[in-house]
Amino acid sequence: MSRFPASSFDLAIADPPYNLSSGGNWKWDNSVKLKGMGGNWNKVMESWDNMPLTDYLSFTLAWLSEIKRLVKPEGSFWIHGTYHNIGIVNLCMQMLGLEIINEIVWFKRNSFPNLSGRRLTASHETILWGHTGGSKNRKYLFNYEASKSKNYPEDLLKTPGKQMRTIWDIPNNKRKEELQFGNHPTQKPERLIARMLDISAPKSGTVLVPFVGSGTECVVAKKYHLDYVGFEIEQSYIDIAKKRIDFLDNQGYLFL
Ligand SMILES: C[S@@+](CC[C@H](N)C(=O)[O-])C[C@H]1O[C@@H](n2cnc3c(N)ncnc32)[C@H](O)[C@@H]1O
Structure with missing residues:
Protein backbone atom coordinates (compact mmCIF):
# COMPACT_ATOMS: atom_id res chain seq x y z
CA MET A 1 0.00 0.00 0.00
CA SER A 2 2.91 2.31 0.76
CA ARG A 3 3.84 2.34 -2.94
CA PHE A 4 0.69 4.19 -3.95
CA PRO A 5 0.58 7.99 -4.05
CA ALA A 6 -1.70 9.81 -1.61
CA SER A 7 -5.41 10.08 -2.50
CA SER A 8 -5.26 7.23 -5.04
CA PHE A 9 -8.61 5.73 -4.02
CA ASP A 10 -12.26 6.75 -3.87
CA LEU A 11 -13.29 4.15 -1.33
CA ALA A 12 -11.82 1.37 0.82
CA ILE A 13 -13.41 -1.77 2.25
CA ALA A 14 -11.25 -3.51 4.83
CA ASP A 15 -12.13 -6.93 6.19
CA PRO A 16 -9.06 -7.47 8.38
CA PRO A 17 -8.19 -10.51 10.46
CA TYR A 18 -10.38 -10.21 13.59
CA ASN A 19 -7.59 -11.74 15.70
CA LEU A 20 -9.92 -14.30 17.19
CA SER A 21 -7.95 -17.47 16.65
CA SER A 22 -6.04 -17.44 19.92
CA GLY A 23 -6.89 -19.86 22.68
CA GLY A 24 -7.82 -23.01 20.83
CA ASN A 25 -6.49 -25.60 18.47
CA TRP A 26 -9.56 -27.06 16.92
CA LYS A 27 -11.20 -26.69 13.56
CA TRP A 28 -14.29 -27.99 11.84
CA ASP A 29 -13.53 -29.40 8.50
CA ASN A 30 -15.96 -29.34 5.63
CA SER A 31 -16.71 -33.05 5.90
CA VAL A 32 -18.76 -32.28 9.00
CA LYS A 33 -22.27 -31.72 7.71
CA LEU A 34 -24.18 -29.29 9.86
CA LYS A 35 -27.80 -29.73 8.99
CA GLY A 36 -29.70 -26.52 8.31
CA MET A 37 -26.64 -24.31 8.72
CA GLY A 38 -26.62 -23.19 5.10
CA GLY A 39 -23.17 -24.17 3.91
CA ASN A 40 -19.70 -24.78 5.15
CA TRP A 41 -18.54 -23.35 8.40
CA ASN A 42 -15.06 -23.25 9.84
CA LYS A 43 -13.62 -21.84 12.98
CA VAL A 44 -10.72 -19.71 11.82
CA MET A 45 -7.40 -21.03 13.06
CA GLU A 46 -4.86 -19.30 10.95
CA SER A 47 -1.53 -17.69 11.80
CA TRP A 48 -2.70 -14.38 10.26
CA ASP A 49 -5.54 -14.33 12.76
CA ASN A 50 -3.57 -14.89 15.92
CA MET A 51 -1.37 -11.96 17.01
CA PRO A 52 -0.36 -10.72 20.45
CA LEU A 53 -2.55 -7.74 21.33
CA THR A 54 0.22 -5.14 21.02
CA ASP A 55 1.17 -6.48 17.57
CA TYR A 56 -2.47 -6.34 16.52
CA LEU A 57 -2.61 -2.71 17.67
CA SER A 58 0.48 -1.74 15.64
CA PHE A 59 -0.74 -3.77 12.66
CA THR A 60 -4.11 -1.98 12.76
CA LEU A 61 -2.47 1.43 13.11
CA ALA A 62 -0.24 0.65 10.13
CA TRP A 63 -2.97 -0.27 7.65
CA LEU A 64 -5.38 2.39 8.92
CA SER A 65 -2.68 5.04 8.46
CA GLU A 66 -2.38 3.94 4.86
CA ILE A 67 -6.15 4.14 4.41
CA LYS A 68 -5.98 7.67 5.81
CA ARG A 69 -3.31 8.60 3.29
CA LEU A 70 -4.75 6.77 0.31
CA VAL A 71 -8.51 7.46 0.41
CA LYS A 72 -9.55 10.86 -0.91
CA PRO A 73 -11.39 13.16 1.53
CA GLU A 74 -14.41 12.93 -0.81
CA GLY A 75 -14.39 9.17 -0.30
CA SER A 76 -14.94 6.96 2.70
CA PHE A 77 -14.03 3.53 4.07
CA TRP A 78 -15.72 0.55 5.69
CA ILE A 79 -14.18 -1.78 8.28
CA HIS A 80 -15.58 -5.11 9.38
CA GLY A 81 -15.23 -6.52 12.86
CA THR A 82 -16.59 -8.12 15.97
CA TYR A 83 -15.94 -7.35 19.64
CA HIS A 84 -12.59 -9.15 19.24
CA ASN A 85 -11.09 -6.38 17.09
CA ILE A 86 -13.55 -3.55 16.56
CA GLY A 87 -12.64 -1.78 19.82
CA ILE A 88 -9.05 -1.62 18.66
CA VAL A 89 -10.07 -0.37 15.22
CA ASN A 90 -12.24 2.30 16.89
CA LEU A 91 -9.36 3.36 19.16
CA CYS A 92 -6.92 3.52 16.23
CA MET A 93 -9.35 5.61 14.19
CA GLN A 94 -9.60 8.09 17.04
CA MET A 95 -5.81 8.11 17.44
CA LEU A 96 -5.44 8.89 13.74
CA GLY A 97 -8.16 11.54 13.68
CA LEU A 98 -10.40 9.49 11.42
CA GLU A 99 -14.04 10.32 12.00
CA ILE A 100 -16.59 7.53 12.32
CA ILE A 101 -19.65 8.30 10.22
CA ASN A 102 -21.70 5.37 11.46
CA GLU A 103 -21.36 2.17 13.42
CA ILE A 104 -23.45 -0.51 11.77
CA VAL A 105 -24.73 -3.72 13.25
CA TRP A 106 -24.90 -6.45 10.65
CA PHE A 107 -27.58 -8.73 12.05
CA LYS A 108 -27.10 -12.32 10.91
CA ARG A 109 -30.43 -13.93 11.58
CA ASN A 110 -29.15 -17.34 10.47
CA SER A 111 -26.00 -17.29 12.59
CA PHE A 112 -24.46 -20.47 13.90
CA PRO A 113 -25.76 -21.59 17.32
CA ASN A 114 -23.49 -21.46 20.35
CA LEU A 115 -22.11 -24.97 20.76
CA SER A 116 -20.97 -24.72 24.37
CA GLY A 117 -24.25 -23.46 25.76
CA ARG A 118 -22.25 -21.08 27.97
CA ARG A 119 -22.92 -17.86 26.04
CA LEU A 120 -25.63 -16.21 24.02
CA THR A 121 -25.57 -16.97 20.30
CA ALA A 122 -23.38 -14.37 18.61
CA SER A 123 -25.58 -13.09 15.78
CA HIS A 124 -24.08 -9.83 14.63
CA GLU A 125 -20.92 -8.19 13.41
CA THR A 126 -20.00 -4.53 13.73
CA ILE A 127 -19.00 -2.38 10.78
CA LEU A 128 -17.45 1.06 11.09
CA TRP A 129 -18.00 3.54 8.26
CA GLY A 130 -15.47 6.39 8.36
CA HIS A 131 -13.97 9.13 6.27
CA THR A 132 -10.56 10.73 5.93
CA GLY A 133 -11.56 14.40 5.88
CA GLY A 134 -11.84 14.88 9.66
CA SER A 135 -14.67 16.53 11.57
CA LYS A 136 -13.96 19.97 10.05
CA ASN A 137 -13.89 18.70 6.49
CA ARG A 138 -16.88 16.43 5.84
CA LYS A 139 -16.78 16.05 2.07
CA TYR A 140 -17.45 12.33 1.85
CA LEU A 141 -19.92 10.98 -0.68
CA PHE A 142 -23.19 9.69 0.76
CA ASN A 143 -25.75 8.42 -1.76
CA TYR A 144 -28.54 9.52 0.55
CA GLU A 145 -31.42 9.13 -1.90
CA ALA A 146 -30.32 5.63 -2.88
CA SER A 147 -29.96 4.62 0.74
CA LYS A 148 -33.52 5.74 1.34
CA SER A 149 -35.26 4.47 -1.74
CA LYS A 150 -33.53 1.17 -2.34
CA ASN A 151 -35.52 -1.96 -1.65
CA TYR A 152 -33.73 -4.87 0.08
CA PRO A 153 -36.43 -7.54 0.21
CA GLU A 154 -34.43 -9.84 2.53
CA ASP A 155 -34.04 -7.07 5.14
CA LEU A 156 -37.06 -7.14 7.45
CA LEU A 157 -35.92 -3.88 9.14
CA LYS A 158 -35.63 -1.70 6.01
CA THR A 159 -38.66 0.01 4.50
CA PRO A 160 -38.19 1.45 1.01
CA GLY A 161 -38.65 5.24 1.10
CA LYS A 162 -37.57 5.52 4.75
CA GLN A 163 -34.07 6.43 5.92
CA MET A 164 -31.72 3.49 6.27
CA ARG A 165 -30.99 2.58 9.86
CA THR A 166 -27.73 1.32 11.33
CA ILE A 167 -28.99 -2.23 11.76
CA TRP A 168 -28.81 -4.28 8.59
CA ASP A 169 -30.67 -7.54 8.47
CA ILE A 170 -28.70 -9.45 5.86
CA PRO A 171 -28.60 -13.24 6.02
CA ASN A 172 -25.09 -14.64 5.86
CA ASN A 173 -25.97 -17.01 3.03
CA LYS A 174 -23.85 -17.13 -0.04
CA ARG A 175 -25.21 -18.13 -3.42
CA LYS A 176 -23.74 -21.16 -5.20
CA GLU A 177 -21.80 -18.87 -7.54
CA GLU A 178 -20.08 -17.19 -4.60
CA LEU A 179 -18.72 -20.48 -3.28
CA GLN A 180 -18.06 -22.40 -6.49
CA PHE A 181 -14.28 -21.89 -6.54
CA GLY A 182 -13.51 -22.79 -2.94
CA ASN A 183 -13.94 -21.76 0.59
CA ALA A 201 -19.68 4.45 -4.21
CA PRO A 202 -19.19 7.03 -6.94
CA LYS A 203 -20.35 6.11 -10.47
CA SER A 204 -16.75 5.36 -11.40
CA GLY A 205 -13.57 5.16 -9.40
CA THR A 206 -11.24 2.77 -7.63
CA VAL A 207 -11.80 0.76 -4.46
CA LEU A 208 -8.94 -0.20 -2.15
CA VAL A 209 -9.26 -3.72 -0.69
CA PRO A 210 -6.46 -4.27 1.86
CA PHE A 211 -7.54 -7.85 2.73
CA VAL A 212 -8.85 -9.66 -0.34
CA GLY A 213 -9.52 -13.17 1.01
CA SER A 214 -11.67 -14.92 -1.58
CA GLY A 215 -12.22 -11.65 -3.44
CA THR A 216 -15.79 -10.71 -2.46
CA GLU A 217 -15.13 -6.95 -2.30
CA CYS A 218 -13.30 -6.99 -5.67
CA VAL A 219 -16.05 -9.03 -7.33
CA VAL A 220 -18.79 -6.69 -6.12
CA ALA A 221 -16.75 -3.60 -7.07
CA LYS A 222 -16.45 -5.02 -10.56
CA LYS A 223 -20.19 -5.67 -10.70
CA TYR A 224 -20.64 -1.98 -9.90
CA HIS A 225 -18.26 -1.05 -12.75
CA LEU A 226 -15.61 0.16 -10.33
CA ASP A 227 -11.89 -0.58 -10.49
CA TYR A 228 -10.16 -2.08 -7.49
CA VAL A 229 -6.73 -2.82 -6.06
CA GLY A 230 -6.48 -5.68 -3.60
CA PHE A 231 -3.85 -7.21 -1.29
CA GLU A 232 -3.67 -10.75 0.06
CA ILE A 233 -0.87 -12.80 1.61
CA GLU A 234 -2.23 -16.34 1.04
CA GLN A 235 -1.75 -17.70 -2.46
CA SER A 236 -4.65 -20.16 -2.14
CA TYR A 237 -7.06 -17.27 -1.49
CA ILE A 238 -5.62 -15.25 -4.36
CA ASP A 239 -6.37 -18.26 -6.59
CA ILE A 240 -10.00 -18.32 -5.47
CA ALA A 241 -10.36 -14.57 -5.92
CA LYS A 242 -8.87 -14.69 -9.41
CA LYS A 243 -11.22 -17.49 -10.43
CA ARG A 244 -14.22 -15.55 -9.17
CA ILE A 245 -13.15 -12.47 -11.09
CA ASP A 246 -12.40 -14.47 -14.26
CA PHE A 247 -15.81 -16.08 -13.98
CA LEU A 248 -17.39 -12.62 -14.03
CA ASP A 249 -15.36 -11.65 -17.05
CA ASN A 250 -16.45 -14.79 -18.88
CA GLN A 251 -20.10 -14.80 -17.85
CA GLY A 252 -20.82 -11.09 -18.01
CA TYR A 253 -22.24 -9.32 -14.99
CA LEU A 254 -24.39 -11.37 -12.67
CA PHE A 255 -27.20 -9.95 -10.64
CA LEU A 256 -26.50 -9.56 -6.95
C1 LIG B 1 -11.28 -11.63 7.05
S1 LIG B 1 -10.42 -12.24 5.67
C2 LIG B 1 -11.13 -11.41 4.27
C3 LIG B 1 -12.29 -12.19 3.66
C4 LIG B 1 -12.95 -11.50 2.46
N1 LIG B 1 -13.75 -10.39 2.87
C5 LIG B 1 -13.82 -12.47 1.68
O1 LIG B 1 -15.03 -12.23 1.55
O2 LIG B 1 -13.31 -13.50 1.24
C6 LIG B 1 -8.86 -11.50 5.89
C7 LIG B 1 -7.82 -11.88 4.86
O3 LIG B 1 -6.67 -11.07 5.08
C8 LIG B 1 -5.53 -11.81 4.70
N2 LIG B 1 -4.39 -11.17 5.36
C9 LIG B 1 -3.96 -11.29 6.64
N3 LIG B 1 -2.90 -10.49 6.86
C10 LIG B 1 -2.68 -9.82 5.72
C11 LIG B 1 -1.73 -8.83 5.31
N4 LIG B 1 -0.81 -8.39 6.15
N5 LIG B 1 -1.81 -8.33 4.06
C12 LIG B 1 -2.75 -8.77 3.17
N6 LIG B 1 -3.66 -9.74 3.49
C13 LIG B 1 -3.64 -10.23 4.75
C14 LIG B 1 -5.81 -13.22 5.18
O4 LIG B 1 -5.06 -14.16 4.46
C15 LIG B 1 -7.33 -13.32 4.92
O5 LIG B 1 -7.58 -13.95 3.69
Missing part, protein backbone atom coordinates in the same frame (compact mmCIF):
# COMPACT_ATOMS: atom_id res chain seq x y z
CA HIS A 184 -12.65 -18.92 2.67
CA PRO A 185 -13.35 -19.29 6.40
CA THR A 186 -14.57 -15.71 6.77
CA GLN A 187 -16.03 -15.02 3.36
CA LYS A 188 -18.58 -12.21 3.30
CA PRO A 189 -21.85 -12.42 1.34
CA GLU A 190 -21.84 -10.22 -1.76
CA ARG A 191 -25.11 -8.55 -0.68
CA LEU A 192 -23.38 -7.02 2.34
CA ILE A 193 -20.70 -5.38 0.22
CA ALA A 194 -23.29 -4.28 -2.34
CA ARG A 195 -25.09 -2.38 0.42
CA MET A 196 -21.89 -0.48 1.24
CA LEU A 197 -21.41 0.45 -2.40
CA ASP A 198 -25.04 1.56 -2.79
CA ILE A 199 -24.43 4.01 0.05
CA SER A 200 -20.98 5.32 -0.73
Whole structure:
Protein backbone atom coordinates (compact mmCIF):
# COMPACT_ATOMS: atom_id res chain seq x y z
CA MET A 1 0.00 0.00 0.00
CA SER A 2 2.91 2.31 0.76
CA ARG A 3 3.84 2.34 -2.94
CA PHE A 4 0.69 4.19 -3.95
CA PRO A 5 0.58 7.99 -4.05
CA ALA A 6 -1.70 9.81 -1.61
CA SER A 7 -5.41 10.08 -2.50
CA SER A 8 -5.26 7.23 -5.04
CA PHE A 9 -8.61 5.73 -4.02
CA ASP A 10 -12.26 6.75 -3.87
CA LEU A 11 -13.29 4.15 -1.33
CA ALA A 12 -11.82 1.37 0.82
CA ILE A 13 -13.41 -1.77 2.25
CA ALA A 14 -11.25 -3.51 4.83
CA ASP A 15 -12.13 -6.93 6.19
CA PRO A 16 -9.06 -7.47 8.38
CA PRO A 17 -8.19 -10.51 10.46
CA TYR A 18 -10.38 -10.21 13.59
CA ASN A 19 -7.59 -11.74 15.70
CA LEU A 20 -9.92 -14.30 17.19
CA SER A 21 -7.95 -17.47 16.65
CA SER A 22 -6.04 -17.44 19.92
CA GLY A 23 -6.89 -19.86 22.68
CA GLY A 24 -7.82 -23.01 20.83
CA ASN A 25 -6.49 -25.60 18.47
CA TRP A 26 -9.56 -27.06 16.92
CA LYS A 27 -11.20 -26.69 13.56
CA TRP A 28 -14.29 -27.99 11.84
CA ASP A 29 -13.53 -29.40 8.50
CA ASN A 30 -15.96 -29.34 5.63
CA SER A 31 -16.71 -33.05 5.90
CA VAL A 32 -18.76 -32.28 9.00
CA LYS A 33 -22.27 -31.72 7.71
CA LEU A 34 -24.18 -29.29 9.86
CA LYS A 35 -27.80 -29.73 8.99
CA GLY A 36 -29.70 -26.52 8.31
CA MET A 37 -26.64 -24.31 8.72
CA GLY A 38 -26.62 -23.19 5.10
CA GLY A 39 -23.17 -24.17 3.91
CA ASN A 40 -19.70 -24.78 5.15
CA TRP A 41 -18.54 -23.35 8.40
CA ASN A 42 -15.06 -23.25 9.84
CA LYS A 43 -13.62 -21.84 12.98
CA VAL A 44 -10.72 -19.71 11.82
CA MET A 45 -7.40 -21.03 13.06
CA GLU A 46 -4.86 -19.30 10.95
CA SER A 47 -1.53 -17.69 11.80
CA TRP A 48 -2.70 -14.38 10.26
CA ASP A 49 -5.54 -14.33 12.76
CA ASN A 50 -3.57 -14.89 15.92
CA MET A 51 -1.37 -11.96 17.01
CA PRO A 52 -0.36 -10.72 20.45
CA LEU A 53 -2.55 -7.74 21.33
CA THR A 54 0.22 -5.14 21.02
CA ASP A 55 1.17 -6.48 17.57
CA TYR A 56 -2.47 -6.34 16.52
CA LEU A 57 -2.61 -2.71 17.67
CA SER A 58 0.48 -1.74 15.64
CA PHE A 59 -0.74 -3.77 12.66
CA THR A 60 -4.11 -1.98 12.76
CA LEU A 61 -2.47 1.43 13.11
CA ALA A 62 -0.24 0.65 10.13
CA TRP A 63 -2.97 -0.27 7.65
CA LEU A 64 -5.38 2.39 8.92
CA SER A 65 -2.68 5.04 8.46
CA GLU A 66 -2.38 3.94 4.86
CA ILE A 67 -6.15 4.14 4.41
CA LYS A 68 -5.98 7.67 5.81
CA ARG A 69 -3.31 8.60 3.29
CA LEU A 70 -4.75 6.77 0.31
CA VAL A 71 -8.51 7.46 0.41
CA LYS A 72 -9.55 10.86 -0.91
CA PRO A 73 -11.39 13.16 1.53
CA GLU A 74 -14.41 12.93 -0.81
CA GLY A 75 -14.39 9.17 -0.30
CA SER A 76 -14.94 6.96 2.70
CA PHE A 77 -14.03 3.53 4.07
CA TRP A 78 -15.72 0.55 5.69
CA ILE A 79 -14.18 -1.78 8.28
CA HIS A 80 -15.58 -5.11 9.38
CA GLY A 81 -15.23 -6.52 12.86
CA THR A 82 -16.59 -8.12 15.97
CA TYR A 83 -15.94 -7.35 19.64
CA HIS A 84 -12.59 -9.15 19.24
CA ASN A 85 -11.09 -6.38 17.09
CA ILE A 86 -13.55 -3.55 16.56
CA GLY A 87 -12.64 -1.78 19.82
CA ILE A 88 -9.05 -1.62 18.66
CA VAL A 89 -10.07 -0.37 15.22
CA ASN A 90 -12.24 2.30 16.89
CA LEU A 91 -9.36 3.36 19.16
CA CYS A 92 -6.92 3.52 16.23
CA MET A 93 -9.35 5.61 14.19
CA GLN A 94 -9.60 8.09 17.04
CA MET A 95 -5.81 8.11 17.44
CA LEU A 96 -5.44 8.89 13.74
CA GLY A 97 -8.16 11.54 13.68
CA LEU A 98 -10.40 9.49 11.42
CA GLU A 99 -14.04 10.32 12.00
CA ILE A 100 -16.59 7.53 12.32
CA ILE A 101 -19.65 8.30 10.22
CA ASN A 102 -21.70 5.37 11.46
CA GLU A 103 -21.36 2.17 13.42
CA ILE A 104 -23.45 -0.51 11.77
CA VAL A 105 -24.73 -3.72 13.25
CA TRP A 106 -24.90 -6.45 10.65
CA PHE A 107 -27.58 -8.73 12.05
CA LYS A 108 -27.10 -12.32 10.91
CA ARG A 109 -30.43 -13.93 11.58
CA ASN A 110 -29.15 -17.34 10.47
CA SER A 111 -26.00 -17.29 12.59
CA PHE A 112 -24.46 -20.47 13.90
CA PRO A 113 -25.76 -21.59 17.32
CA ASN A 114 -23.49 -21.46 20.35
CA LEU A 115 -22.11 -24.97 20.76
CA SER A 116 -20.97 -24.72 24.37
CA GLY A 117 -24.25 -23.46 25.76
CA ARG A 118 -22.25 -21.08 27.97
CA ARG A 119 -22.92 -17.86 26.04
CA LEU A 120 -25.63 -16.21 24.02
CA THR A 121 -25.57 -16.97 20.30
CA ALA A 122 -23.38 -14.37 18.61
CA SER A 123 -25.58 -13.09 15.78
CA HIS A 124 -24.08 -9.83 14.63
CA GLU A 125 -20.92 -8.19 13.41
CA THR A 126 -20.00 -4.53 13.73
CA ILE A 127 -19.00 -2.38 10.78
CA LEU A 128 -17.45 1.06 11.09
CA TRP A 129 -18.00 3.54 8.26
CA GLY A 130 -15.47 6.39 8.36
CA HIS A 131 -13.97 9.13 6.27
CA THR A 132 -10.56 10.73 5.93
CA GLY A 133 -11.56 14.40 5.88
CA GLY A 134 -11.84 14.88 9.66
CA SER A 135 -14.67 16.53 11.57
CA LYS A 136 -13.96 19.97 10.05
CA ASN A 137 -13.89 18.70 6.49
CA ARG A 138 -16.88 16.43 5.84
CA LYS A 139 -16.78 16.05 2.07
CA TYR A 140 -17.45 12.33 1.85
CA LEU A 141 -19.92 10.98 -0.68
CA PHE A 142 -23.19 9.69 0.76
CA ASN A 143 -25.75 8.42 -1.76
CA TYR A 144 -28.54 9.52 0.55
CA GLU A 145 -31.42 9.13 -1.90
CA ALA A 146 -30.32 5.63 -2.88
CA SER A 147 -29.96 4.62 0.74
CA LYS A 148 -33.52 5.74 1.34
CA SER A 149 -35.26 4.47 -1.74
CA LYS A 150 -33.53 1.17 -2.34
CA ASN A 151 -35.52 -1.96 -1.65
CA TYR A 152 -33.73 -4.87 0.08
CA PRO A 153 -36.43 -7.54 0.21
CA GLU A 154 -34.43 -9.84 2.53
CA ASP A 155 -34.04 -7.07 5.14
CA LEU A 156 -37.06 -7.14 7.45
CA LEU A 157 -35.92 -3.88 9.14
CA LYS A 158 -35.63 -1.70 6.01
CA THR A 159 -38.66 0.01 4.50
CA PRO A 160 -38.19 1.45 1.01
CA GLY A 161 -38.65 5.24 1.10
CA LYS A 162 -37.57 5.52 4.75
CA GLN A 163 -34.07 6.43 5.92
CA MET A 164 -31.72 3.49 6.27
CA ARG A 165 -30.99 2.58 9.86
CA THR A 166 -27.73 1.32 11.33
CA ILE A 167 -28.99 -2.23 11.76
CA TRP A 168 -28.81 -4.28 8.59
CA ASP A 169 -30.67 -7.54 8.47
CA ILE A 170 -28.70 -9.45 5.86
CA PRO A 171 -28.60 -13.24 6.02
CA ASN A 172 -25.09 -14.64 5.86
CA ASN A 173 -25.97 -17.01 3.03
CA LYS A 174 -23.85 -17.13 -0.04
CA ARG A 175 -25.21 -18.13 -3.42
CA LYS A 176 -23.74 -21.16 -5.20
CA GLU A 177 -21.80 -18.87 -7.54
CA GLU A 178 -20.08 -17.19 -4.60
CA LEU A 179 -18.72 -20.48 -3.28
CA GLN A 180 -18.06 -22.40 -6.49
CA PHE A 181 -14.28 -21.89 -6.54
CA GLY A 182 -13.51 -22.79 -2.94
CA ASN A 183 -13.94 -21.76 0.59
CA HIS A 184 -12.65 -18.92 2.67
CA PRO A 185 -13.35 -19.29 6.40
CA THR A 186 -14.57 -15.71 6.77
CA GLN A 187 -16.03 -15.02 3.36
CA LYS A 188 -18.58 -12.21 3.30
CA PRO A 189 -21.85 -12.42 1.34
CA GLU A 190 -21.84 -10.22 -1.76
CA ARG A 191 -25.11 -8.55 -0.68
CA LEU A 192 -23.38 -7.02 2.34
CA ILE A 193 -20.70 -5.38 0.22
CA ALA A 194 -23.29 -4.28 -2.34
CA ARG A 195 -25.09 -2.38 0.42
CA MET A 196 -21.89 -0.48 1.24
CA LEU A 197 -21.41 0.45 -2.40
CA ASP A 198 -25.04 1.56 -2.79
CA ILE A 199 -24.43 4.01 0.05
CA SER A 200 -20.98 5.32 -0.73
CA ALA A 201 -19.68 4.45 -4.21
CA PRO A 202 -19.19 7.03 -6.94
CA LYS A 203 -20.35 6.11 -10.47
CA SER A 204 -16.75 5.36 -11.40
CA GLY A 205 -13.57 5.16 -9.40
CA THR A 206 -11.24 2.77 -7.63
CA VAL A 207 -11.80 0.76 -4.46
CA LEU A 208 -8.94 -0.20 -2.15
CA VAL A 209 -9.26 -3.72 -0.69
CA PRO A 210 -6.46 -4.27 1.86
CA PHE A 211 -7.54 -7.85 2.73
CA VAL A 212 -8.85 -9.66 -0.34
CA GLY A 213 -9.52 -13.17 1.01
CA SER A 214 -11.67 -14.92 -1.58
CA GLY A 215 -12.22 -11.65 -3.44
CA THR A 216 -15.79 -10.71 -2.46
CA GLU A 217 -15.13 -6.95 -2.30
CA CYS A 218 -13.30 -6.99 -5.67
CA VAL A 219 -16.05 -9.03 -7.33
CA VAL A 220 -18.79 -6.69 -6.12
CA ALA A 221 -16.75 -3.60 -7.07
CA LYS A 222 -16.45 -5.02 -10.56
CA LYS A 223 -20.19 -5.67 -10.70
CA TYR A 224 -20.64 -1.98 -9.90
CA HIS A 225 -18.26 -1.05 -12.75
CA LEU A 226 -15.61 0.16 -10.33
CA ASP A 227 -11.89 -0.58 -10.49
CA TYR A 228 -10.16 -2.08 -7.49
CA VAL A 229 -6.73 -2.82 -6.06
CA GLY A 230 -6.48 -5.68 -3.60
CA PHE A 231 -3.85 -7.21 -1.29
CA GLU A 232 -3.67 -10.75 0.06
CA ILE A 233 -0.87 -12.80 1.61
CA GLU A 234 -2.23 -16.34 1.04
CA GLN A 235 -1.75 -17.70 -2.46
CA SER A 236 -4.65 -20.16 -2.14
CA TYR A 237 -7.06 -17.27 -1.49
CA ILE A 238 -5.62 -15.25 -4.36
CA ASP A 239 -6.37 -18.26 -6.59
CA ILE A 240 -10.00 -18.32 -5.47
CA ALA A 241 -10.36 -14.57 -5.92
CA LYS A 242 -8.87 -14.69 -9.41
CA LYS A 243 -11.22 -17.49 -10.43
CA ARG A 244 -14.22 -15.55 -9.17
CA ILE A 245 -13.15 -12.47 -11.09
CA ASP A 246 -12.40 -14.47 -14.26
CA PHE A 247 -15.81 -16.08 -13.98
CA LEU A 248 -17.39 -12.62 -14.03
CA ASP A 249 -15.36 -11.65 -17.05
CA ASN A 250 -16.45 -14.79 -18.88
CA GLN A 251 -20.10 -14.80 -17.85
CA GLY A 252 -20.82 -11.09 -18.01
CA TYR A 253 -22.24 -9.32 -14.99
CA LEU A 254 -24.39 -11.37 -12.67
CA PHE A 255 -27.20 -9.95 -10.64
CA LEU A 256 -26.50 -9.56 -6.95
C1 LIG B 1 -11.28 -11.63 7.05
S1 LIG B 1 -10.42 -12.24 5.67
C2 LIG B 1 -11.13 -11.41 4.27
C3 LIG B 1 -12.29 -12.19 3.66
C4 LIG B 1 -12.95 -11.50 2.46
N1 LIG B 1 -13.75 -10.39 2.87
C5 LIG B 1 -13.82 -12.47 1.68
O1 LIG B 1 -15.03 -12.23 1.55
O2 LIG B 1 -13.31 -13.50 1.24
C6 LIG B 1 -8.86 -11.50 5.89
C7 LIG B 1 -7.82 -11.88 4.86
O3 LIG B 1 -6.67 -11.07 5.08
C8 LIG B 1 -5.53 -11.81 4.70
N2 LIG B 1 -4.39 -11.17 5.36
C9 LIG B 1 -3.96 -11.29 6.64
N3 LIG B 1 -2.90 -10.49 6.86
C10 LIG B 1 -2.68 -9.82 5.72
C11 LIG B 1 -1.73 -8.83 5.31
N4 LIG B 1 -0.81 -8.39 6.15
N5 LIG B 1 -1.81 -8.33 4.06
C12 LIG B 1 -2.75 -8.77 3.17
N6 LIG B 1 -3.66 -9.74 3.49
C13 LIG B 1 -3.64 -10.23 4.75
C14 LIG B 1 -5.81 -13.22 5.18
O4 LIG B 1 -5.06 -14.16 4.46
C15 LIG B 1 -7.33 -13.32 4.92
O5 LIG B 1 -7.58 -13.95 3.69
